[in-house]
Amino acid sequence: MDELLAEMFDKKGPALVLGCYAKATDDSSLERLLLTAIHNFLIDQAKGTDRGKLRRRLETLLGADPRFTRADLAGSPGWALADGPCTAGTGDAAALMYAAFGVRDVSITRWNESGPTPKDTVHALVTIAAAVLTVAGGAVRDEDLARILQQRFALLTPPTVVSLSADESWTEPAAAEHERPDAAPATPAELESRSETVWQSLTPTERHLLPHLGETGPALAVITGTGPKQAKAIAAAVAEKVRLATVNDDERDETVLSLAERCRGES
């Protein structure tokens, strides 16, 4: 507990005190502000831990791939393309993010906690990393590359936002050890398994929202308990997460339907 508190006040202390002082209007609003600050800090910690895991995964994957090489960026470790410069790339953060989101035909729906990374996940990570490094025109810090990949594969990103939609941290989906050997239509059990994987990655709020994605902001706001614009933003994020998670799924419609049914059953 001391460690956690020290970490929180070390990173957030002045802003936390100032934020509470400036925005709290009574006891209950102070309580809400403090709880939100602590909650968001815990989510940030979880996100950092996930990014750490991703960095270690990249270490293994890119280190074993001859297309990539290590770079030293003023003391920070980075990655570069083996046939390109190893000095810091010139692409700005937005350009790198555009490059990551510009690659559309890869996805991550499976992620092993330990053991070998599933083949399609390796392909997805390596493809996006190569696209980012190409646009960078040089090396990119480990931390920055992991952050971009974390955002690109929204399933890896825990929900974080200030207010309160962030009601649980992301946990890695359970491993699906066996890939389907051929392109035969998915069995109901397989469809259910795929939708289960996506379902696990959504927060309770997102699950409630999913069957209602086409509705208006005010209608969505009733479900999320937020303002209408925030509700629309959460809905757009859910749609994008599901899209990214199923982009390579031949039976995408069936998977999404199965997911919607599951979410509707939870509501």
Add this chain to the structure above:
Amino acid sequence: MTSAPGDAADRLRRALAPSVLPARVQQAAQTAPPDPQPGQLWRARWEETSELVAVLRVTTDAVEAAPVTLDVEYADNDAAVVPAGESPLGVDTVTWIGLRRVLPMTVLDRFLGEWPVKSLMAGTGSVIVNPADPRAEYRAYLEDELDLLAAARWAPTGAGTLAEELRAAGIDPQRLVALLDLAPQEALALLRGRLPVTAEQAETLAPALNRTVEQILAANPAPPAEIVSLLDRPRRRPQVQALARRRGMSEVTARQTAAFGVWRLAARQVGDRTEPAWDARLERYFHVTLNG
């Protein structure tokens, strides 16, 4: 708490040490709120909504303001990040220039000091390229907050048809004086549409007008614009809040009570032909109400 340097408890103590408010923020909060000017930081508050805003422009009854937050990791390319060393708050801040809005002056609640609006440069954060980016939700949250602040109103608009209805029902000044126990000046002001009736008075009038209390209250005239404008000023807000606390009412009701109280008293004392000195009357009203 005893601890070795570098351990968690020591880090906790060291981390807490700078967690004090900057002197200029404390000082600003302890002085009477000034009139809003560009280049100031305020807390904007309306009911449950509370956000920091930087004032960019001021008109008679409104300000153009941009939200200010302390969560720099959510800044996008539309926002200006001010590092702790350059921020009057002493911590990293974000001024969301792209989300600036016209807000009624009535939402300005607590003055927090000067703000370097002239040197703000948007574009320090990166572009939001995907709806799954958490910053998209954060931005939308702020937009909702500003929508609520921008819509803040307390003064009843009132249809202003009450005088007409009283005359149509054949109610003259003498009858009004008898019915509502009014001073003659008040009765005249009511019949000229320059004064509203209270809920109790509306109850008395309801049978005579063949209207419900709600219909009569909706037909009230709106309070004079100058009273509304003066009560919107931040320097009146501490008095409004004190009145709300004292009477156990909301701030909105406290403002309405003050506006109608001053308006009614002026009608009784000077009638409706002289434009009263509203600011001085408000000052007296609060002095008597809060100290009486």
